[in-house]
Amino acid sequence: MKQFKTLVIALVLFVGTQISAQTKIAHIDVQALMTNMPEMKAAQSQLDKIKENYDKEYKTMVQEYQTKLQKYEQEAPTAGEAVNEARSKEMQDMGQRIQQYQQSAGKELQQKELDLLKPILEKAQNAIQKVATAKGFQYVLDATNGSGVLVANGTDLLADVKKELGF
DSSP states (O other), X not given: OHHHHHHHHHHHHHHHHHHHHHOOEEEEOHHHHHHHOHHHHHHHHHHHHHHHHHHHHHHHHHHHHHHHHHHXXXXXXXXXXXXXXXXXXXXXXXXXXXXXXXXXHHHHHHHHHHHHXXXXXXXXXXXXXXXXXXXXXXXXXXXXXXXSOOOOOSEEOHHHHHHHHTO
């Protein structure tokens, strides 16, 4: 019985090795691919402009807040109690608007980034799929640093996919 178990285990290992020997696996650094795509450079430029506009508006709001705060602090001793309370409430409201703007700008920028990157990623994935199919690979692993691939000594598809994309 013990020999039968050993024989079954050996047979399973042999069959598993034969199957994996027939499986073709390649790798590609998707991050490097996308970084080099012309569409990515255009998208990054567009995102930088949007971010610059948000930053400019934010700085203007903060500058206005600081100017009013200084003015109100200087006038506080001579202004009446009711005026100081109204100004305090105004400053709190203004501070909340600045925070809300900062949060909404961050969300809008993040959404715009997703909207711009989605078609680029899809184009890259389609090109990877096409090249992998043409070369007969069943699996393509992402070799980007930190993606989980520890050893990437197999076939690298980056050059072929770049060629497919025309750059």
